Amino acid sequence: MDNSVISLIEKLAKSHSLELFEYRELIEKRTPESAELLAEYAVKARREIYGNSVFTRGLIEIGNYCKNDCLYCGIRRSNAACERYRLSEEEILSCADEGYSLGFRTFVLQGGEDAFFSDEVMCGIIRKIKAAHPDCAVTLSLGERSFESYKALREAGADRYLLRHETASKAHYERLHPPEMSFENRMKCLEELRSLGYRVGCGFMVGSPFQTARELAEDLKFIERFKPDMCGIGPFIPHRDTPFRGEPPGTLELTCFLLSIIRLIYPPILLPATTALGTIADNGRELGILAGANVVMPNLSPVSVRKKYELYDNKVCTGEESAQCRGCLEARMKSIGYEIVTDIGDIRFPSPQAGKNRQEKQIGGTIKSRID
Numbered sequence: 001m002d003n004s005v006i007s008l009i010e011k012l013a014k015s016h017s018l019e020l021f022e023y024r025e026l027i028e029k030r031t032p033e034s035a036e037l038l039a040e041y042a043v044k045a046r047r048e049i050y051g052n053s054v055f056t057r058g059l060i061e062i063g064n065y066c067k068n069d070c071l072y073c074g075i076r077r078s079n080a081a082c083e084r085y086r087l088s089e090e091e092i093l094s095c096a097d098e099g100y101s102l103g104f105r106t107f108v109l110q111g112g113e114d115a116f117f118s119d120e121v122m123c124g125i126i127r128k129i130k131a132a133h134p135d136c137a138v139t140l141s142l143g144e145r146s147f148e149s150y151k152a153l154r155e156a157g158a159d160r161y162l163l164r165h166e167t168a169s170k171a172h173y174e175r176l177h178p179p180e181m182s183f184e185n186r187m188k189c190l191e192e193l194r195s196l197g198y199r200v201g202c203g204f205m206v207g208s209p210f211q212t213a214r215e216l217a218e219d220l221k222f223i224e225r226f227k228p229d230m231c232g233i234g235p236f237i238p239h240r241d242t243p244f245r246g247e248p249p250g251t252l253e254l255t256c257f258l259l260s261i262i263r264l265i266y267p268p269i270l271l272p273a274t275t276a277l278g279t280i281a282d283n284g285r286e287l288g289i290l291a292g293a294n295v296v297m298p299n300l301s302p303v304s305v306r307k308k309y310e311l312y313d314n315k316v317c318t319g320e321e322s323a324q325c326r327g328c329l330e331a332r333m334k335s336i337g338y339e340i341v342t343d344i345g346d347i348r349f350p351s352p353q354a355g356k357n358r359q360e361k362q363i364g365g366t367i368k369s370r371i372d
């Protein structure tokens with residue numbers, strides 16, 4: 001291994017930061033040996049905070065109607081072949097009840113940008129889940145909404161929000177999205193969510209069209225600056241009914257490499273080994289954990305709708321055999337020496353000092369936040 005690469009990895013492990021050109025070099029010059037060294041440091045950093053625990057969240061895909069037309073996404077509005085659905089409030093609540101008895105203490109309500117799920121509808125659902133399960137966190141993943149909307153949802157009890165930034169390069173963002181979508185608004189949403197006291201997750205696809213080491217380095221600098229509570233990364237996988245159908249998918253190898261880097265940038269971060277990673281390789285999620293991830297998000301949606309929430313081709317966990325993703329993932333994690341825990345799975349700041357400017361206290365499962 002190149003000595004300059006070893007010193008970059010050591011610098012990153014020690015100072016949690018590299019220059020843009022250094023990230024680029026680390027990515028461009030990567031080898032199986034540098035990936036292994038990086039993963040060793042990453043696993044050590046994670047173990048110091050989380051031991052061998054893997055947090056879990058029950059993912060409920062509440063609907064696939066979407067007003068957006070992102071070029072990569074299988075549920076984009078112009079995909080006429082996509083069979084649309086919405087879960088009813090009763091269905092969502094019963095997924096949460098079932099999830100609770102399976103041991104989930106966090107529910108992620110994810111869906112396309114759909115006016116049907118108005119603030120009124122969502123606030124009602126959030127309140128009911130929190131009333132039924134006060135020891136659980138509710139995470140939303142419903143795309144871009146107004147500040148007022150994020151505020152209302154937060155006041156109804158939502159604790160966390162996942163909104164992938166998709167890419168930290170404006171020029172790249174514009175090649176992945178139609179002109180009516182804006183990079184600035186995406187970033188504004190992330191700032192607003194944080195200002196409202198949500199735990200915030202951002203993230204990006206690995207190997208999306210037009211992405212090079214330069215764009216990835218920008219994503220890493222963004223993570224250094226923003227310090228998200230969570231960062232979801234997974235390989236881009238083409239969907240047959242999108243303009244990117246012929247593009248090559250992202251790789252397991254680069255995704256794992258980046259998981260290790262992100263762990264070292266911000267050791268306490270929550271990093272999921274995503275479903276997309278489990279889709280490009282059968283043991284992708286296990287390898288993601290071994291590279292530094294510490295979260296898995298099993299599917300809790302009714303099996304009858306799972307095939308319809310198809311963001312990319314061949315998504316795993318959509319068949320009858322996947323009715324119980326939690327059990328499947330428990331076995332998978334056990335096989336590599338990790339344990340899925342029944343826990344709300346909040347980020348653990350290393351010392352009280354570290355979370356000082358964002359003091360949070362958990363009261364009856366609701367995260368009360370104050371921005372200093």
Ligand code: 5AD
Nearest residue numbers: 072073164235236237239276311312
């Ligand atoms: N491949 C991989 N990930 C995708 N997403 C959307 N389409 C794809 C695809 N074709 C990701 C996006 C989005 C998240 C919900 O799923 O990053 O934010």
Ligand code: FES
Nearest residue numbers: 317322325328329
């Ligand atoms: Fe869903 Fe294995 S995690 S079937």
